[in-house]
Amino acid sequence: MTGHINLQLGWPSPSIFPSEQVLQASSNVLTSPKKSAASLVYGPDAGYAPARDSIAKWLSSIYNSPTTSENVCITNGASGNLDNVLARFTEPGYTRNIWMIEPSYFLACPIFLDAGFEGRLRGVPEDEEGLDVEFLRAALKESEKSATQQEARLKTGPRYKKLYKHIIYGVPTFSNPSGKTMSLRRRQELVRLAREFDALVVTDDVYDVLRWPQNPDTDVSQLGSVPPRIVDLDRTLDDGVKDDFGNAVSNGSFSKIIAPGMRVGWAEGTPAFTLALSQVGSTRSGGCPTQISASFVHEMLETGSLQEYLSKTVIPTFRERYYAMFEAIEAKLVPLGFEISVGKPYEATFPTNGQKAGGYFTYLTLPSDVSGRGAELASLGLRDYDLKFAYGDMFQVDGDPDCAARAAKGFGKGVRLSWAWHSKEEIVEGIERLAKLISDTRNGS
Ligand SMILES: Cc1ncc(COP(=O)(O)O)c(C=O)c1O
Known part of the structure; x- marks a missing residue:
């Protein structure tokens, strides 16, 4: 043994771990007075601007779905950002349920509990295509029927321009834990359902780019583009987003593709959504939660080393x-x-x-x-x-x-x-x- x-x-x-690439990136930043001044200061709320730009370009290329830096804000990883999404867009006195595709990434549960949703987490079974949509539809209807909350009680006023009635959480591509990838038609059905029920679909899109052919002899460059995310579909399906905030946010992370200690991720949604997200109280006070690391990631993307x-x-x-x-x-x-x-x-x-x-x-x-x-x-x-x-x-x-x-x-x-x-x-x-x-x-x- x-x-x-x-x-x-x-x-x-x-x-x-790409230690050499991180070393080179950090050296590029720290030996440049201009770059180090920009990366060692309190970061802008939405994050290091060059990183927002390079992440948007990279995402546009891998998903074959054009996006801009306005749609992207920098986060300190998918876990921290899930917390921020809940803080900005939910209220336990108004939001009815958190729907989690099951089997579920178990470490997300405590994040929902900390946000005040104890007893209101509900599982939604996967099917062979990644989601039992009819189950979810029936459960949402039932939840609406018995909902007592009509108006927000705790988060009122102009600071909270948008609260969702439901959160739907999952990992549509190479899911943790099931390994399943949700089919295109299920993704489309999910977007339509979310629009119908005023739900926000939060997807941890953290494994999407780690793909290889099932046949070991196939060339990796023959893979084609990565499946559209729920956020891509919300942008385009049936004439595009329903309102300024949309019904989907992609919760991305460099933890699985650079290293978790970098603590850098990104959120992608509509410009109004990412702006509101970046205005979470702790970011307003402390600036972007991962400023210097984001500057290293930017260097890695810009030079192509990542x-x-x-x-x-x-x-x-x-x-x-x-x-x-x-x-x-x-x-x-x-x-x-x-x-x-x-x-x-x-x-x-x-x-x-x-x-x-x-x-x-x-x-x-x-x-x-x-x-x-x-x-x-x-x-x-x-x-x-x-x-x-x-x-x-x-x-x-x-x-x-x-x-x-x-x-x-x-x-x-x-x-x-x-x-x-x-x-x-x-x-x-x-x-x-x-x-x-x-x-x-x-x-x-
Ligand atoms: C589905 C999922 N979401 C989030 C995370 C954690 O992401 P981060 O390191 O960006 O907080 C993991 C890590 O295992 C994960 O599998």
Whole structure:
């Protein structure tokens, strides 16, 4: 055994941190009196202006959907920004529910709880195309029927020009945890639904650019553009946004594609939305929450070092680990009764783009004879095999008993594995340990 193996951790491994590129970028900034003056001062509310511009250009190129710096503000990552979105655009006395696509990124739940929504988080099941839209429609209707809140009570006055009645949260591309990618038609349906019910769709678009062909022999440059985000569709679908604020915000992050310690992300929405978001109280007082790091990211985008690092290091490394993991899954876990459960193949959901895999995670259903024992297996794995993995019940929506009931029949029987943290050899060993855990459990040893 090579020591502890953690297939739960969704962190990029330090061996691929772009230290050299960050060093070069920081040196460009700090050796220039003009750049260092601009990056060491309190940042503008919407963030370091050159970074807003370079991020907008980069996003326009990868999504094939033109955007401008007016649509973008700099954030200190997707987590901090989710908090800010809730602070600016929701009020527990007015906003009815937070709808979370389930299985859910579990660390988002406490952010919603801190914003005052305890007891009002609701799960919405995924289907094979990434979202059970009819379930969501019926649930929204029901919620509206029983809503007692008609007017905002706490956040009144000109400071709060827009509050939403509902928040819908998810990870449409290479979802954490399910690995699913939502189909184009589901995305369109979601935009229409959000408009109908005065909902804001918040998408953590943090894995989108980490894509590689499902066939290892295909050239990475043949991948085509990244699927349109919900925010792209809100801009264009049925004559475009419904009002100044729109019904979608893309919550982006450099955590998964540079390094989490950078603490830089971006939000993209309508100009009115990003302006209001950047006026959150703590930013008005302290300026952009990540000014100097954003200036480094700008240098990396402007010089192309980030794009090169992604295509030459990050994607090939993850791609190699992904295939190592899948070969081991096919060889060791599938014969034991595991099933790969990541929804419809990408090709079926985005037919023009060809088959792709990507992101950080895959989701497997446990063999039926042990499928109700995910938590127990995870703790045995840690104790006896020095192996950590995430089990399905971790991804329940906090405080929603219906979600818990659905988990018992569905996603709770799964495990989530990540290829982001370990080398391919360690990943293979991790899968072998998981296979041994299941065989030994069956044998009662
Ligand atoms: C879906 C999702 N959102 C947000 C985050 C955290 O993002 P950040 O580091 O930008 O706060 C993660 C990290 O695992 C994630 O998977």
